[in-house]
Amino acid sequence: MDIVTAIQGLSNDVATLGKDLARVKEFAIIRLFSVNDSDLEHFAQGWSKSFLDADDGLERAEMVAKGFTVDLNKPLVFQVGHLGEAYEEWVHIPIVSKEGPRFFASDILEFFTKTKWWVVPLVWLPFICWLVSVSLQRGLLPPHAALALAGGVLIWTLLEYTLHRFLFHMKTRSYWGNTLHYLLHGCHHKHPLDKLRLVFPPVAAAILSIPVWTTFRLLSTPCVAPALFGGALLGYVMYDCTHYYLHHGKPSSGATQNLKRYHLNHHFKVQSMGFGITSPLWDKVFRTFPEPKAAERSR
Ligand SMILES: [Zn+2]
Ligand SMILES: [Zn+2]
Ligand SMILES: [Zn+2]
Structure with a gap:
């Protein structure tokens, strides 16, 4: 069985069996532990385990069922606000379907929510080169530009x-x-397999980058600021491409496999940990790196 069928089956069980938690759990075990999609098996089991271990299992089961009262066949963006307090929980129960949902009724708005991953380097790399050239024109020496x-x-x-x-x-x-x-990050947790709602649309990234640019301009010199900003954007491009790769690539080396496991852990086991994408450096500094044991215990 593949994971999509398994999870859809699980939500049907919850909807039909309702409050009979013992049977819901029984069904969940059968369904989720028979997933044989090798790539997804590991976290399907982790996810189902945290679901089954939770003391508030019934509540969680109800949330799964409740989540489906948001009409998934209608555009989602203007619906999710109505979930109120329940949104936080709803958005962290993934729908593991490869088909992306409709966000807006308007075709134009809908178009801007879908971004192919290669658009990110295509748009930003030339801009980064231009920023570096501005720094050089303003008199920054090439080795200093590299440092910036x-x-x-x-x-x-x-x-x-x-x-x-x-x-x-x-x-x-x-x-x-x-x-x-939901637009910023919730959609990625709700629909983790949606390839077109993973990287940031350039317009959104541009808006988010304005305060960063402003800060750099205030805290550095006019000749350093553009190259420094270019570096931050280069880091962002590496982040978005890595994030896409961790979801849809097939890592073969140990390091990238670990990075993938570390990120899938953030999605399907402990969503309050593992915030780094390109490296676990800051998770280790701020003690939010999920140790294997801690990941087993808490959710
Ligand atoms: Zn969250
Ligand atoms: Zn996240
Ligand atoms: Zn992700």
Whole structure:
């Protein structure tokens, strides 16, 4: 059985069996532990285990069932706000379907929510080159430009961690709070296999980058700022491409396999840990790196 069938089956069970938790769990074990999609098996089991271990299993089961009262056949973005307090839990129960959902009724808005991964380097790499050239024109020496670029990448890794931990995982319950959260990061947790809702649309990334640019301009010199900003953007491009690769690539080496396991753990086991994508550096510094044992115990 593949995982999509398994999870869809599980939600049907919950819907039909309702409060009979013992039977829901029994069915869940049969379904989720018979997944034989080798890539997904590992986290399907982790996810089902945390589901089964939870003391509030019944509540969780009800949430799964409740989640499906959001009409998945209608555009989602203006619906999720209505979930209120329940949104936070709903958005973290993934729908493991490769088919992407409809976000908006309007075709134009819908178009802007879908981004192919290669659009990210295509749009941003030439802009980064231009930024470096501006720094050079303003008199920055090439070795110093290289240093500024590398410094920008390092600053990005910290930004990647803080944005993901504090902005993308901000707890929301108001209508517009939920709606914005869903557009920003919630949709990726709800539909982790949607290939077109994974990397940031360039327009959204550009808006988010404005405060970063402003800060760099205030804290560095006019000739350093563009190269430093270029470095942060380069870090961002590496982040988005790596994130896409971790979801849809087939890592063969030990290091990338570990990185994939570490990120899938964030999705399917412990969503309050593992915020780094390109490296676990800051998770280790701020003690949010999920140790294998801790990951087994908590959710
Ligand atoms: Zn996340
Ligand atoms: Zn979250
Ligand atoms: Zn992800």
